[in-house]
Amino acid sequence: xxxxxxxxxxxxxxxxxxxxxxxxxxxxxxxxxxxxxxxxxxxxxxxxxxxxxxxxxxxxxxxxxxxxxxxxxxxxxxxxxxxxxxxxxxxxxxxxxxxxxxxxxxxxxxxxxxxxxxxxxxxxxxxxxxxxxxxxxxxxxxxxxxxxxxxxxxxxxxxxxxxxxxxxxxxxxxxxxxxxxxxxxxxxxxxxxxxxxxxxxxxxxxxxxxxxxxxxxxxxxxxxxxxxxxxxxxxxxxxxxxxxxxxxxxxxxxxxxxxxxxxxxxxxxxxxxxxxxxxxxxxxxxxxxxxxxxxxxxxxxxxxxxxxxxxxxxxxxxxxxxxxxxxxxxxxxxxxxxxxxxxxxxxxxxxxxxxxxxxxxxxxxxxxxxxxxxxxxxxxxxxxxxxxxxxxxxxxxxxxxxxxxxxxxxxxxxxxxxxxxxxxxxxxxxxxxxxxxxxxxxxxxxxxxxxxxxxxxxxxxxxxxxxxxxxxxxxxxxxx
Amino acid sequence: xxxxxxxxxxxxxxxxxxxxxxxxxxxxxxxxxxxxxxxxxxxxxxxxxxxxxxxxxxxxxxxxxxxxxxxxxxxxxxxxxxxxxxxxxxxxxxxxxxxxxxxxxxxxxxxxxxxxxxxxxxxxxxxxxxxxxxxxxxxxxxxxxxxxxxxxxxxxxxxxxxxxxxxxxxxxxxxxxxxxxxxxxxxxxxxxxxxxxxxxxxxxxxxxxxxxxxxxxxxxxxxxxxxxxxxxxxxxxxxxxxxxxxxxxxxxxxxxxxxxxxxxxxxxxxxxxxxxxxxxxxxxxxxxxxxxxxxxxxxxxxxxxxxxxxxxxxxxxxxxxxxxxxxxxxxxxxxxxxxxxxxxxxxxxxxxxxxxxxxxxxxxxxxxxxxxxxxxxxxxxxxxxxxxxxxxxxxxxxxxxxxxxxxxxxxxxxxxxxxxxxxxxxxxxxxxxxxxxxxxxxxxxxxxxxxxxxxxxxxxxxxxxxxxxxxxxxxxxxxxxxx
Numbered sequence: 027x028x029x030x031x032x033x034x035x036x037x038x039x040x041x042x043x044x045x046x047x048x049x050x051x052x053x054x055x056x057x058x059x060x061x062x063x064x065x066x067x068x069x070x071x072x073x074x075x076x077x078x079x080x081x082x083x084x085x086x087x088x089x090x091x092x093x094x095x096x097x098x099x100x101x102x103x104x105x106x107x108x109x110x111x112x113x114x115x116x117x118x119x120x121x122x123x124x125x126x127x128x129x130x131x132x133x134x135x136x137x138x139x140x141x142x143x144x145x146x147x148x149x150x151x152x153x154x155x156x157x158x159x160x161x162x163x164x165x166x167x168x169x170x171x172x173x174x175x176x177x178x179x180x181x182x183x184x185x186x187x188x189x190x191x192x193x194x195x196x197x198x199x200x201x202x203x204x205x206x207x208x209x210x211x212x213x214x215x216x217x218x219x220x221x222x223x224x225x226x227x228x229x230x231x232x233x234x235x236x237x238x239x240x241x242x243x244x245x246x247x248x249x250x251x252x253x254x255x256x257x258x259x260x261x262x263x264x265x266x267x268x269x270x271x272x273x274x275x276x277x278x279x280x281x282x283x284x285x286x287x288x289x290x291x292x293x294x295x296x297x298x299x300x301x302x303x304x305x306x307x308x309x310x311x312x313x314x315x316x317x318x319x320x321x322x323x324x325x326x327x328x329x330x331x332x333x334x335x336x337x338x339x340x341x342x343x344x345x346x347x348x349x350x351x352x353x354x355x356x357x358x359x360x361x362x363x364x365x366x367x368x369x370x371x372x373x374x375x376x377x378x379x380x381x382x383x384x385x386x387x388x389x390x391x392x393x394x395x396x397x398x399x400x401x402x403x404x405x406x407x408x409x410x411x412x413x414x415x416x417x418x419x420x421x422x423x424x425x426x427x428x429x430x431x432x433x434x435x436x437x438x439x440x441x442x443x444x445x446x447x448x449x450x451x452x453x454x455x456x457x458x459x460x461x462x463x464x465x466x467x468x469x470x471x472x473x474x475x476x477x478x479x480x481x482x483x484x485x486x487x488x489x490x491x492x493x494x495x496x497x498x499x500x501x502x503x504x505x506x
Numbered sequence: 507x508x509x510x511x512x513x514x515x516x517x518x519x520x521x522x523x524x525x526x527x528x529x530x531x532x533x534x535x536x537x538x539x540x541x542x543x544x545x546x547x548x549x550x551x552x553x554x555x556x557x558x559x560x561x562x563x564x565x566x567x568x569x570x571x572x573x574x575x576x577x578x579x580x581x582x583x584x585x586x587x588x589x590x591x592x593x594x595x596x597x598x599x600x601x602x603x604x605x606x607x608x609x610x611x612x613x614x615x616x617x618x619x620x621x622x623x624x625x626x627x628x629x630x631x632x633x634x635x636x637x638x639x640x641x642x643x644x645x646x647x648x649x650x651x652x653x654x655x656x657x658x659x660x661x662x663x664x665x666x667x668x669x670x671x672x673x674x675x676x677x678x679x680x681x682x683x684x685x686x687x688x689x690x691x692x693x694x695x696x697x698x699x700x701x702x703x704x705x706x707x708x709x710x711x712x713x714x715x716x717x718x719x720x721x722x723x724x725x726x727x728x729x730x731x732x733x734x735x736x737x738x739x740x741x742x743x744x745x746x747x748x749x750x751x752x753x754x755x756x757x758x759x760x761x762x763x764x765x766x767x768x769x770x771x772x773x774x775x776x777x778x779x780x781x782x783x784x785x786x787x788x789x790x791x792x793x794x795x796x797x798x799x800x801x802x803x804x805x806x807x808x809x810x811x812x813x814x815x816x817x818x819x820x821x822x823x824x825x826x827x828x829x830x831x832x833x834x835x836x837x838x839x840x841x842x843x844x845x846x847x848x849x850x851x852x853x854x855x856x857x858x859x860x861x862x863x864x865x866x867x868x869x870x871x872x873x874x875x876x877x878x879x880x881x882x883x884x885x886x887x888x889x890x891x892x893x894x895x896x897x898x899x900x901x902x903x904x905x906x907x908x909x910x911x912x913x914x915x916x917x918x919x920x921x922x923x924x925x926x927x928x929x930x931x932x933x934x935x936x937x938x939x940x941x942x943x944x945x946x947x948x949x950x951x952x953x954x955x956x957x958x959x960x961x962x963x964x965x966x967x968x969x970x971x972x973x974x975x976x977x978x979x980x981x982x983x984x985x986x987x988x989x
Contacts, residue, residue: 066609070829072602072710073589073611075743107825107871109848116828165843172833300871302821302880305714306706308744 030230030268032261033238034196035188036253038203039181040213041153041221042085047178048152049076049119049307054180056219060173068178070114075306082180083126083310085212086150087320089182090127092210092327093145093203099312101126103150103304108297111164111172112155120183122301125149126310127182132206133329134198135347143199144187150310153179156220176220182212188227188238193254193261200224200250201351205328208353217249226257229274230264239264239274244288246280256281260288331356339369348377354391355380361398366405375401379422395429396422404432411445411492412436445492447499450483453491454499457482468504476500509534510671514728517674518576521568528568528579532561532623535581539625539672547647548657548667549626550586553593557581557623564621576731578621583673585664586627587634588719589708590614593624597710598642599632601830601837601855611708612740613677613719620735625673629663632857633827634681634712636660637929638914639688641859646916649692652954655913658688658929661722665692668722675732676722681712682815683908683933685720686945690957691913693947695723695974698933699733700965701940702747705740711826713819714745716937726946726975730754733967749965757971760979763797767973768901772808773932779911781951786907789948789958792980793905793973803901805893807886808935814886815934816927817870817879823860824867830855891939898963903973907932908945908957936961944970948981 044054050067066074090097104122130145155177159167184203190196204215204222215222229241244260247253259281264274279288326334328350335346350356355376362372380401384391404425408418413436424435436442444450457479458465467475476497483496509517509531520526536554543549564579584590587597589607591614596602610618617624631641639647639662647662649655650670657666661678665688668676678685680698689696697720704719711717721732737751769790774783790800832838832851839850856864870879897904909929919926936943941964945957958977962969 066607069834071607071609071835072595072597072605072829073587073607073708074609075707075745077742077744105825107828109828109831109845111831111833111844114829114834116831117825170844298873300825300868300873300876302825302871303715305822306711306743306745 029232030265031233032191032257033188033229033231033241034190034192034257035227036186036190036196036199037225037227038184038186038200039153039223040089040184040207040215042082042089042180042182043211043213044079044081044085044180046079046081048079048082048150048180049178052178056221058175060171060175063175064177068114069174070116070177076178078307078310079180082150083312084320085180086126086148086182087312087317088210088324089184089207089212090130090148091317091321092206092212092324093127093130093132093148093184095127095130095145095148097312097317098124098126098128098310099314099317100124100309102309103307104301105304106299106301108299110154111170112157112177114155114174114177118151118154119304119307120151121149122299132199132202134195134202136195136198138343141195143189146185146187148182148184151181151183153177153181188229193257196226196257197250197254200253202328205351205353209327209331210324224253226253226260228257228260228264230261230268239268240276242274242276242288243278244281245278245291246282248283252281252283255286256288259286263288328356335359335369339363341369341373345370345373345377348381349373352391358391358398362401365399365402368405371405372401375405375422379419380426383423383426394426396425397429400425400429400432407432407436411443413441413443414493416493417441417443417489442490443492444487444490445495447495450491450495450499451503453486454483454496454503457486458503465504476504508671510538511724513724514577514580514674514731517580518578518731521579522574524568528561528564528621528623529558531579532557532581532625535625535672535674538670542650542670542672545648545653546650546666546670546672547645548628548663548670548672549583550596550598550629550642550644550663551594552626553624556593557625560618560621560623564623567621575620575735577617577735580622580674581625582617582622583626583628583664583667583676584614584617584624585630585661585676585678587630587679587710587712588614588677589710590624590627593627595627595710596644597633598630598644599855599857599860600643601851603643603837605836607708609708612705612742613736614708616735617677626667628661628667628676628678630678630684631660631662632860633710633823634660634679634684634717635823635859635863637687637926638916638919639663640916640920641857643857648916649913651693652913654915655954656691656916656918658691658909658913660684660688662688662691664722665689665694665696668692668694668724675724675728677719677732677736678722679709679712679717679719680933680937681716681718681819682937683930685722686933686943686957686959687909687930689722689945690908690947690955693955695721695726695729695947696908696945696957697721697723697729697733697967697970698936698943699737699967700747700942701937702745702749703751703942703965703967704736705738705743705746707740707742707746711822713822714826715822716815716819718937726971726978727755727758729944729974730758730971747965752968754967754971757968758975759972760976761797762793762973762976765793765798765903765969765973766901767793767798767800768803768897768904769800770805770808770897770904770906771802772805773906777910777928777931778907779951782907782909782911782956785949785951785956786905786958789977789981790905793977796976796980798973800905801901803897803904805897805935807889807893810886811890811935811938812927812931814883814890815930815938816866817883818887818938820863820867821870821880821883822867824864824871827856827860827864887938890935894935894939894941894961903960903962903966903969906959906961908959909933912951912954912956932959940964942967942970944974946974946977948977
């Protein structure tokens, strides 16, 4: 075991799902022509003053409550001063001194072991614009472009306490955080669209000590998997540096996905943001009544839903965990269950076929064509013996891609199961007659030989024979 | 009749009686500008076309018999740090020399709706930082009353324009006395409303917690008319107050009986020119004769107001001016990389005083200095507010000098910046406390105007108008308030 342990804290920026920006009426829609969703306020034009988006405050409070935070009834905005071309005012409006939510937590399920990670704070702030460089970085590019469509989109920055111990835990934290925020309806939480972004503060220290080691901040991680890999790499790197008698340098490092390493981005000599009160905005005052109104709008969250699936439907904890990891999956499960009330079977198909196909094709559930009603119909066809389980999987894939009704697919493909005892008896009799050697082998005690005979029956029926019945009838006849 | 010296109210009467048309009136002001502007240099941009178009529109409205604002068709000037759509707005800085705002400030919208004709954008100290308008990056403005004197600052251009008859009234902003001190220097009325009374939307920020837009007028009656137009809640400015706006004309009554007026002893100390002090005491006696009760009061933290003000305003300005980086608008000086561009743009775009304030503000907000300077200044600000609160338990308003002396000579304070900062020593406290304050011309010393300042409770502009109007009436009778 290593002499060192990792101490990791995550800073997660989440875009709130509002129609308009934090301090102006510009649209927040993703993927529009650059600089078409801008106005004097979000461009930081001289003299333009903004006003706070009430919906953003509601969503921030909702996120805070969903993360078990206390809510500040009197908070305000501060300015974080620094120069960067994507920052139109030369300062970012954020909550430095009083976050709107603080002292929360979330529970991770690490293979059955529950670990609580505390959340120090979740504060409201504005997103800067987005830079695109014509070649390399801002310092090496021939020129750089700025898109201010993103400027002023409301964010919450969720800061964990440094209580995460590995890349795997970090990934579990992010998955849980994403699920909670998705359930609460506060964000799209799509890392690929930038509506969820994560930086990691990583340090290591000798096991048994309590002083924190020098930390590095890791950026540029574009998936949860990348976060896990980057942290694991960085922890190893820091341990090696220390084992070699060196010192970890406090700096910002970038994750290089292709090379699988972290590299120095900029040395961080305690940047001085000179934070002070944003006088151009009124403070945020929340009445306890309003906070309670917002609390009442929070739907069932992942932990509660998971518990319900275990207790009400008897699902194994693992299944319940997988199904509730995303709201869409959980909704799909519940909807299927309404029409086909065998929870374990539904769970098996979701965790097996559905997730397999989604992962293989790298799709969101919303992009798949299969519906809960369709899956329920399919399962009923299997129960009736119209098709076999194996055929079911084939039909499922067609439903997944084309969204057709399973009955229709079965008809079109001629995919029905032969379960007629008379018809099967006749085919089996023919197979027995044609394969005396295998019959003899079986009768001589070679159990394996029956597999060959079943195969011959399936071949003769082009795979449509009910395999259970074939087996039973064959044994009956061979025993004669 | 000289259209360039009479009040907005009287101009309005002439227009209403159709003795003069708006276009004619505006042309006469534009002509006046072309006559005196060589000497005065009050304007950075003269907006002849816009002014005439607005005036003609008002004339047509009048022909149609539409109901018009008392300010309709009246020529006005606006300081060059208030955004005007399509008209360049420079803050008297190289940085914004060619900046044309795509939108109107809230007050400009209101003035346009009222039908006032914008004749031009006025010179000022760069970004409002200065006391003489000598910090404009373009040129200095001359005091219309004395070719050797400055008009005060930062809104020297706007005050000079009104005093020289180039505009019937003007709008500017006041962060530390930038309306009241030049008003005193030029012999016009300068007014800083309560913080939150007038929308700051479209006012290019210098120090956000102190800046407030206000009028410069020829008399107190005009002041009431302009306040009636510009005051009131604006949803686009979070600091704009949801407080009812009275009809300010109702305070124009020649009656101060029983009005309790405090004279803060700290404002009448060593820094005040003795002849100016005499004038102020004379005015106080006048008010007493009319039935007001004048009494001395102590405001013990006054000495600390100016240093606290400069720390706070510089700190806020250092942040507000960070957006001028050459990326989106205004001056851009190319360089090898982006940091070089920032540095060169800001190095060449800002004048010396602005750079000094940015450095002071950055220093005051830096880790290690923050508590020592910025936080301490905030504490002083609280003490100043408490001084005022205590005084207002006993008094309806306070009477003080608007400036330690009459207008300075050009270049007089060039080598003594601290003495220059002292020029706002009597006006800055009201900004720290967010209180309404007025500077009123009360007579001459050695041929130059003296300004009296009145300060009242939050949102009690009415008391200032009442006291100011009465004093003005009594001085009018003795003919002593005119240059």
